[in-house]
Amino acid sequence: MAVTLHDYEEVVGSEVMDEIRTVASHVRHKSLQNINSTPVGGGVAEILTRMIPLLRELGVDASWDVIKGDEAFFNVTKSFHNALHGDDESISEKMLEVYRENTDANLRDMNFTGDVVMIHDPQPAGLILRKPEIGRQWIWRCHIDVSRPDLITWNFLKPYVEQYDAAIFSMPDFAQQLPISQYMIAPSIDPLSDKNKDLDQACVQKVLDGFGLNPERPILTQISRFDRLKDPLGVIRAYQLIKRHCDCQLILAGGAADDDPEGKEVLREVEEAAVDDADIHVLLLPPFSDLEINALVRGSTIVFQKSIKEGFGLTVSEALWKGKPVIGGAVGGIKLQIINGVTGFLVHSPEGAANRAVELLQNPDLRQKLGENGRRHVKENFLITRHVKDYMLLMLALDYPADRIVQLTAA
Numbered sequence: 086m087a088v089t090l091h092d093y094e095e096v097v098g099s100e101v102m103d104e105i106r107t108v109a110s111h112v113r114h115k116s117l118q119n120i121n122s123t124p125v126g127g128g129v130a131e132i133l134t135r136m137i138p139l140l141r142e143l144g145v146d147a148s149w150d151v152i153k154g155d156e157a158f159f160n161v162t163k164s165f166h167n168a169l170h171g172d173d174e175s176i177s178e179k180m181l182e183v184y185r186e187n188t189d190a191n192l193r194d195m196n197f198t199g200d201v202v203m204i205h206d207p208q209p210a211g212l213i214l215r216k217p218e219i220g221r222q223w224i225w226r227c228h229i230d231v232s233r234p235d236l237i238t239w240n241f242l243k244p245y246v247e248q249y250d251a252a253i254f255s256m257p258d259f260a261q262q263l264p265i266s267q268y269m270i271a272p273s274i275d276p277l278s279d280k281n282k283d284l285d286q287a288c289v290q291k292v293l294d295g296f297g298l299n300p301e302r303p304i305l306t307q308i309s310r311f312d313r314l315k316d317p318l319g320v321i322r323a324y325q326l327i328k329r330h331c332d333c334q335l336i337l338a339g340g341a342a343d344d345d346p347e348g349k350e351v352l353r354e355v356e357e358a359a360v361d362d363a364d365i366h367v368l369l370l371p372p373f374s375d376l377e378i379n380a381l382v383r384g385s386t387i388v389f390q391k392s393i394k395e396g397f398g399l400t401v402s403e404a405l406w407k408g409k410p411v412i413g414g415a416v417g418g419i420k421l422q423i424i425n426g427v428t429g430f431l432v433h434s435p436e437g438a439a440n441r442a443v444e445l446l447q448n449p450d451l452r453q454k455l456g457e458n459g460r461r462h463v464k465e466n467f468l469i470t471r472h473v474k475d476y477m478l479l480m481l482a483l484d485y486p487a488d489r490i491v492q493l494t495a496a
Contacts, residue, residue, distance in 0.1 A: 225252045238350045270472070319435045395419050396418055
């Protein structure tokens, strides 16, 4: 059964939903077109899947299109992704030319329909070249950590970004020196999606049984793409240290994304590191395994997101929403979600993660308190209802570039 705005009222309250409807009444005359690089896999696709129907129910003509790209293009943009996170990547002129050629092909094929065109991340950023011809209002939405980017890559992308009317970053640390307006809008989770909705214990038990997990023993879990920046090998190292003190099992679960060609190689490395330990469960989940992921997290004792770099890390909010204590890398958007010692713990190494996990495993009251705080923190800051309102407010702000205050009244 389809989820409606009324269903969210039971989660966030009628006052919040009234505010959202008021904002929507001022932007219903505009259409919003989202463009990204993949329809499945990763947080952007997940957010848009849930957001587009809500915007439409609010009366905003929202749509979503995906660019095309071959293997060579996605190899290049994966290198861009790593380089923008500050990794040491060799970006050649040939790679830049592959990006330009793919951009040209998408400029020929893409039908631009929105009054407001929101381009997500570096892969389709070059589509801004169409703006002088067709006009419209253009927003570049950056979901990754560009606080310390590789300068060759950033200086290549920056001339594209500077042509937009505005840029959105997930936190202030990611802002850049740009001649356009910049906004901070954190990503969000949908509390009513299959990945986050309430599940009964029988459903959780069935999933754990299906993957050979023993719910009577502590379960440590990290849900994420198999990506070196998510540090799955570091999680295995932490688990090995934890097991010297506490009995436990480890789940490393994730899926693949069309725009992440490195995933297979990283998965192979993880499987090799886990091969001699039957308590390490490496799960490559197919698309739309949301209920299984939901159950795995709900059946877990502690959730990790031990990223080395991170744009946001929706898996953190997903776990906090389920009342689970989270141990995360002290990087990027994880620092917005984990208030150290309040909603979880921030760490800098496998040893630090192991120490905190042992502390939590030995203190169930602390686990419960952190879980309660975490759910409250997500409700107040990282639900899709807030995200929808922020996007509509930005659409409105584009119409009033010189005004610092805009008075809204219910339509």
